[in-house]
Amino acid sequence: MKAKSDSLRTTKPKRITPRRHLRYDDRRAQILEKAILFFSEYGLTGQTRHLAVACGVSQRLLYRYFTNKAALLDEVYREAIAKPFDEAWLTDLGDAAVPLHNRLRQFYARYSGSVLQRRWLRLFLYSALAENPMPSAYADSIVNLMLDVVVRIAARDLGAALPQDVAEVRRLGWTLHGAIVLGGIRRHIYRIIDDAAWQRESECAIDTFLAALPVMCRPAPSERRAPAERHLDGVAA
C-alpha cells in the first residue's frame, strides 16, 4: 500500500538546491541562533530533527557542532539568557541631569526591549521549570545587582533615607520589578495585553514605585508592621 514508486528510476532523487558549505564558525553560529528561536518556541523537548529542518541542514550535522542535545541547550542558555542584559544601562540611570522618572522609564524600556522579550521569557521559564540552576541563578544575580542600583539611585534622588537592611532595599526593588516582569509575561506568554497596554502598565508600576518609596523609607518600619500583626492574630487564614 505504501507508494514505493516502482518506476525504473535507479538514481536517487536529486537535490533541489545544491549543498552549501559554510565555514565551521559560521555554521555553528547559524545553528545556535536557530536553536534559540526553536527551543524558545517548542520547549526543551523540541526534536533535533525539527531543529535541523528549521536550519535547513541534516539532523546528523548538528552532532558535528554539539556533542549532544544537552550541550546544545547549554550553549543556548549561555547565549540567550545572560547576554541580553547590558550593564551600561545602569550608568545612564545615575545621570542626575535627567529627571528620575524619565531615567527609570528609559531603563525599563531598554530592559524590556532586550530582555523581557518572548524568546528570553520562554527560554527562561522553560529552564526554570526544568530546575536548571544556571539560568535562574545567573539571571537572579544580575537582577539583584540591578535592583540595588535602581533603589539606591531612586532614594537618593528623592531625598529619602535608604533602609539599613540590604534585604529591605531589595524587597522594594523586587516590588517594582515583579510588576514589570509579570506584565512582560502577560504580554509575551499569555498574549492577553498588547504592547501599548504593557507600556502603560510599566509606567504605572514605575509611578507606584516612586510614589511609595518616600513613604516606605521613613525611619520606623515598626510603625508599619506592628499594628498589622496585632490585628492579624485574631484572623483565621
Next chain:
Amino acid sequence: MKAKSDSLRTTKPKRITPRRHLRYDDRRAQILEKAILFFSEYGLTGQTRHLAVACGVSQRLLYRYFTNKAALLDEVYREAIAKPFDEAWLTDLGDAAVPLHNRLRQFYARYSGSVLQRRWLRLFLYSALAENPMPSAYADSIVNLMLDVVVRIAARDLGAALPQDVAEVRRLGWTLHGAIVLGGIRRHIYRIIDDAAWQRESECAIDTFLAALPVMCRPAPSERRAPAERHLDGVAA
C-alpha cells in the same frame, strides 16, 4: 548475559500484593490527584508509564478512565488551575471592621496559601508555555475580577477617588499582583527565597501599594505623565 533465571519455574512471578479493585469514581479521582502532582513536577511531556507507576497501577488502566493523554491533561487543568481560588475571600476583603492593611494581608495570605503554590504555578506556567488558552484565559479572568474588587475597596477605605478608566484601576491592581506573583515564582519555582522572605516581600508589596494608591488616584493623571513624556523625547532608547 541477561540474567534470565533458567530455573525450572514455569509459573509467572506472583504478585507481591494482590490486586485491589477500586470503584470507578474512586480510582479515577486517585489517578487524577496523582496526575496533578506528576505533571506539575515533570511537565506535560511526562510519560504515562511513569504516571502509572506513581499511581501503582498498570499503564493500560489509565486508558480506561481517560480517552487519551490530552483528555487527562484537560482534566488536570480543570481540577488544579481553576478550583483553588475561592470567591469567598473577596467577601471578607470588604469587611470594614478590620483595618484595610490587615484585610489585604489576609486576602493575599489565603491566595498564596491555596493558589500560589508550587503545583499551581508549575502547571500554570507549563500550560501557558504550551499556548493552551484555557488555563491562562480562565485564571486571568478570575484575577481581573479580583483586582477590580481589591483596588475598589482599597481606594474606598483610603478615601481616594478611583480613576474613571477601568483599565487604570486594573493597572493599579496588576502592579500589586505582579509583585506578589513573581515573589511566588521566585519562592516555589526558582527556590531562591525562603518562606519567611517571601512573606516579608508580600507585605512590602502591599505596603507599597497602599502607600502609592492615594497619590496615584489624584485627579489629574496628566500631571504625572506630561512632564515625563516631554523629557523622554530627547532620549535614545
Next chain:
DNA sequence: TCGAAAAGTCGTCCATCGACGATAAACCGT
C-alpha cells in the same frame, strides 16, 4: 456459592527520537 460484570494487567504495535558509522559532495591551495 457461583457466575457475570467490573476492574485490572500483559504484551505488543508503530511512530518517534537521539545518536552515530559510513559515505558523498563542496571547497581550496598549489
Next chain:
DNA sequence: ACGGTTTATCGTCGATGGACGACTTTTCGA
C-alpha cells in the same frame, strides 16, 4: 584541474512513548 581536507548527508540502530486488543482477577448480588 586535482587531490586532500572539510563540510554535509544517508541510512540505521536501540530506546522511548502513546495507545489498545485480548486476557485474567476481583467483587458482589441472587
